[in-house]
Amino acid sequence: MSFEKAALKQGWYLLKAKSREEIRARDNLENQGFEAYCPLIQEKSTCTPLFPGYLFIRLSKKDLPSFHKIRSTRGIAQVVRFNRTSYKLYNEGRLPKEDLGKLLPSPIPDGDQLIDQIEAFVWKHNGRIPDEKPDSVSFTEGESVLYNNPLFRHLESTFVKGVKMDRGIILIQFIESQRTDEGIEEKIVARKEVEVPLKDLQKVPEES
Numbered sequence: 001m002s003f004e005k006a007a008l009k010q011g012w013y014l015l016k017a018k019s020r021e022e023i024r025a026r027d028n029l030e031n032q033g034f035e036a037y038c039p040l041i042q043e044k045s046t047c048t049p050l051f052p053g054y055l056f057i058r059l060s061k062k063d064l065p066s067f068h069k070i071r072s073t074r075g076i077a078q079v080v081r082f083n084r085t086s087y088k089l090y091n092e093g094r095l096p097k098e099d100l101g102k103l104l105p106s107p108i109p110d111g112d113q114l115i116d117q118i119e120a121f122v123w124k125h126n127g128r129i130p131d132e133k134p135d136s137v138s139f140t141e142g143e144s145v146l147y148n149n150p151l152f153r154h155l156e157s158t159f160v161k162g163v164k165m166d167r168g169i170i171l172i173q174f175i176e177s178q179r180t181d182e183g184i185e186e187k188i189v190a191r192k193e194v195e196v197p198l199k200d201l202q203k204v205p206e207e208s
Contacts, residue, residue: 008064011107012115013057014080015070022049025075029057032069035161039118042126050122054080056115059107060141060161079105144204145170147196156204160193168198 017025022038029036038055040047049055057070070076082105108114139145139159147157152172160169174190 008059008067008104009107010060010064011058012111013059013105013107015055015057016077016080017053017055017075018077019053021075022053022055025073026055028073028075029070032066032073034059034063034066034070037115039122041122050118056108056111058111058115058161081105139168139198139201139203145201146204147172147194148200148202149196152194159201162198167195168201169193169195170201 015025026036026038035058036055037058039050041050059067070079139162141159141161143159145157145159147153147155147170155172155174157170157172160171162168170193172192172194173188174192175186176189178185178187
């Protein structure tokens with residue numbers, strides 16, 4: 001298991017869901033703290049998966065040690081792998097020991113860009129204006145953001161991760177200023193994670 005944690009990479013992965021359990025799988029993954037995405041399109045009065053039987057999961061650095069939980073999540077059949085050649089060599093006993101990491105799933109190439117394109121298609125298909133689509137992948141983990149809410153507007157927050165298609169989690173730090181002999185000292189007195197609409201977030205302008 002140790003080589004698995006070392007070889008796994010951050011990014012978007014493709015998951016195979018059990019028959020008609022895409023939504024259940026997504027919800028169960030999110031309940032465990034993962035960022036899962038199952039694109040849904042509006043068909044008459046119901047929403048159906050754009051890719052029946054499949055969904056996506058984004059793994060950040062902090063998620064990698066919990067990778068093993070994905071395979072046992074209800075609704076998940078397996079993690080899709082694109083390394084059939086390595087598996088063939090392994091089954092034939094011809095895969096070098098130092099290449100065992102190649103047996104692990106790999107993230108989707110240019111995953112952020114792909115998911116962004118899928119979201120844009122879904123948004124347009126469902127009758128929304130593409131320019132109004134909340135760009136969930138435009139915020140990155142650890143990025144400073146401002147939350148347009150009267151209670152928190154004056155506080156600089158940190159983007160933690162996106163959840164669902166149009167919401168995200170931010171970390172708000174409450175800072176207390178104290179005067180000392182050396183000047184003003186700021187101290188963090190509390191931290192709070194809040195789920196918010198992405199449309200209410202904006203990036204903190206970089207200092208020039």
